[in-house]
Amino acid sequence: MTRYSRYLTAFQTIFTKELLRFTRIWLQTILPPVITTVLYYIIFGNLIGSRIGEMDGFSYIDFIVPGLILMAVITNSYSNVVSSFFSSKFQRHVEELIISPVPNWVILAGYVAGGVARGVMVGIAVTSVSLFFTDIQVQSYGWTLTVFILTAILFSLAGFINAVYANSFDDISIVPTFILTPLTYLGGVFYSISMLPEFWQQVSLANPILYMVNAFRYGLLGVSDIPMGVALGIVVLFIVALTGFSLYLLNRGIGIKN
């Protein structure tokens, strides 16, 4: 048994465990975002959207599709990792991992892969539903998929960091409620930032979610408020920074060791 085959087995074990965890409770994990998205399409897309008219040259319902899909990916990859890792701390079975000869990067990779898997599954479910309400033509599958995966990775990492610091179940809902949701709503899911006054356009540029939503919209519809290179660069930069920070927390044993 070489060292790397040992690591690979450990990774697969964590990943499979995560996969089983959220698919077992699919009623709570996969179904709700699908229902929410359907409601958005009915209300914003059909009822209100038809009165809004066009945005960036698309009907309003088509314009919000990319943002809604991405919103589901963000929330689900985040909440998968935050709730899973926090409950492993809370019930102490994180100790099973700490005492095992697994390097921290394998632990992190396992949990992030679990979050990405949920993000992707929910994303696929939401995209399938979207096809009933709209008739969008995907402009670039490459871009779409890249942004999709990168976003899931980024928010899985963020969820992991949240779980490391959390000491109670309240702590794991503070960040989603007070930071994640506002950033998502203000991240250009429902509007083009070109509609905003100059000052608020500049402020919006500090919101990382804006870049992802626009990059994703570019992949699906071929339009974006932001140059693609910049969007991608910023997302990758965030991933690198959060990975480094997560590993630092794990190596120091912050939140999990005395």
Added chain:
Amino acid sequence: MNALNIRDLRKVYKNGFEALKGVDITVQQGDFFALLGPNGAGKSTAIGIISSLVNKTSGHVEVFGHDLDNDPEGVKSCIGLVPQEFNFNMWEPIGEIVVNQAGFYGIPRKEAWRRAEASLRQLDLWDKRQQMSRTLSGGMKRRLMIARALVHRPKLLILDEPTAGVDIEIRRSMWEFMSELNRQGTTIILTTHYLEEAESLCRNIAIINQGRIVEHSRMDRLLHQLHTETFVLNLRDPLNELPSLQGFELKRLDGQRVEVAVNSEQSINQLFEQLSLHEIGVTSLRNKQNRLEQLFMNMVESARNGAAQ
């Protein structure tokens, strides 16, 4: 090679509490070792450091020649841990808990199931493998943690109060199980508050009190230090008056029971000669206290008096 070598181990918790104040412990390969001490002495803290659950403040830990600072993975691969508190997922089936633990050690799934079956069968849990762990009784949960700790066949098994809350029948079968494991070559470190358990199972012993080792020796040598043993005698007929025996002093507990101390220079034969001389019939006798227990109490008490001065 020693299974465990601890030098000058110190631990100060974040709140400033000094739980270990320079601890030295050596456990030889193949040993069955007792780590004893009163509540709060620092046993679980020391075990936590050895198994990487707690960061040490300073000192050296070596397990089968692997240094904890330079080769933590080497250390971890050698150790199987049964912690004091339940630390498995209550919403996970028993079989998967054991198989996943094997997976974390790098054992592929098929082989992991084979091993999980073996260790769950040994601990009488195989039939329950599909049940959620929260449905187990307290004693079964302890056994689950033992099965989990054995799945990667560790060279050093550390058991932090494995028999707490386990009924006597199962405790006995656990003793047999641990002894057999030790005979087959697994080094075992055991903490327990049942001192007769430590006395009958372990060959070497360390006693820790308030973060310091107060005794580290062979069990038989330690027991030899005990100068007096107290016996309780059940008498055939009630005694109205306590006779004075030569060399022994009887103490009345109630009408038909007396207590007598026998020191290491005397023998029980002498005691019975004296009793016969006074025509006192004894139907049965027992140790008032387990021998190790008596030593333990002496030691902890003298340490407390020392600290008070």
